[in-house]
Amino acid sequence: MSNHLINSTRLTQELQKVTSDLHQINSFAGLLRFLVLGFAFLILVIIAWSTSNNYLFWGTSIFAGLLYAFWLICTHDMTHHTLTGWRWFDSIMPRLISWPMLWPYSVYAVLHQLHHGWNGSDLRDPERVQWTWQEYQNSYPLVQWYVLHQWSIDIFLAGGVGLILKTFIHGWRYRKLVSRLPQQIFLDLGGMVLVHGVMLSFAMINGALLRYLLFWLILERVIGIVMQTRDHLEHYGLWKKSETYQLTQLYAARNLQASYFVGWLMGGLNYHAVHHAFPGIPFNNLPEAFQRIQGVLKSHNLPLMKVDDGYCQKTCFLSIHPTLICEGKSSEIREYDQIILTINNVVSN
Numbered sequence: 001m002s003n004h005l006i007n008s009t010r011l012t013q014e015l016q017k018v019t020s021d022l023h024q025i026n027s028f029a030g031l032l033r034f035l036v037l038g039f040a041f042l043i044l045v046i047i048a049w050s051t052s053n054n055y056l057f058w059g060t061s062i063f064a065g066l067l068y069a070f071w072l073i074c075t076h077d078m079t080h081h082t083l084t085g086w087r088w089f090d091s092i093m094p095r096l097i098s099w100p101m102l103w104p105y106s107v108y109a110v111l112h113q114l115h116h117g118w119n120g121s122d123l124r125d126p127e128r129v130q131w132t133w134q135e136y137q138n139s140y141p142l143v144q145w146y147v148l149h150q151w152s153i154d155i156f157l158a159g160g161v162g163l164i165l166k167t168f169i170h171g172w173r174y175r176k177l178v179s180r181l182p183q184q185i186f187l188d189l190g191g192m193v194l195v196h197g198v199m200l201s202f203a204m205i206n207g208a209l210l211r212y213l214l215f216w217l218i219l220e221r222v223i224g225i226v227m228q229t230r231d232h233l234e235h236y237g238l239w240k241k242s243e244t245y246q247l248t249q250l251y252a253a254r255n256l257q258a259s260y261f262v263g264w265l266m267g268g269l270n271y272h273a274v275h276h277a278f279p280g281i282p283f284n285n286l287p288e289a290f291q292r293i294q295g296v297l298k299s300h301n302l303p304l305m306k307v308d309d310g311y312c313q314k315t316c317f318l319s320i321h322p323t324l325i326c327e328g329k330s331s332e333i334r335e336y337d338q339i340i341l342t343i344n345n346v347v348s349n
Helices: 003-023 027-050 054-079 087-101 105-118 133-137 141-148 150-173 181-205 209-233 245-251 260-265 272-277 283-299 311-319 336-348
Strands: none
Touching (some): 003 245, 027 209, 027 283, 054 087, 054 105, 054 209, 087 105, 105 150, 150 311, 181 209, 209 311, 245 272, 272 283
């Protein structure tokens, strides 16, 4: 056995060892986060629907959408059964809170497992948002223009509707690869029709159809901004296959600086690289796992995981520095200024 293989095996074993005790799920911590966000959202909904003041309706609906977005992020933990550890709860509740927002959780849960297996190494990754150099070159000028402005278009224009359509499209595309996907597609569609059928009937009976449609439009816009931003930040500009699966995940996902409160709202996903390498670690243990993994990387003379600027700062930076996955150079990402210059030259020609 080569020294390289021995070192890779030893590294994997050490990473697993130092994080082995962090997989213990604190059901109370996960349930508390779920209930606090859920009750806060429902209180704002009650206020919005109880007031006759249009300004108060708009304001409370916007804040309700923001809380709903963080509540939906809880469903990410549920795909890994790490929120409460109760499989029945982590299977039923995410669907009940996703279907009112037309979010196809059942399809997403299946695709998310593919994402964890393919991130950084397989371009079929259903959650890949960054384009490759070849995809860009083979696109029409209008599509190339979209790539240059992808962040603002996806976040502010496509929003929640864009994510919903993308998930359904990928679910249908990979239906032959994962045999249970067609069943999940119909489960989500049936659940959405049932939930909105009941709510829509109630709104029509009470003569509140327009307010009902406006309310969900506001929520879709706000939630779309949060979820699209998170979707882009987690991996954009980091696509790279490393020597082992865990190293690929540690270097092909982004960690971000965040306060304790923001980290709690995001379910620890500011330590997204750690989550990708060890998806079984619950959100409240990710900070400790980060420190331990850094220690192992340092002992093996490997690059430490980076911690980028906060959510707003990094979003602003990446949105004006578009990059492409350069397959011709071992999937490495070219320097920001070079890639912008190249793209602009292609567009101008």
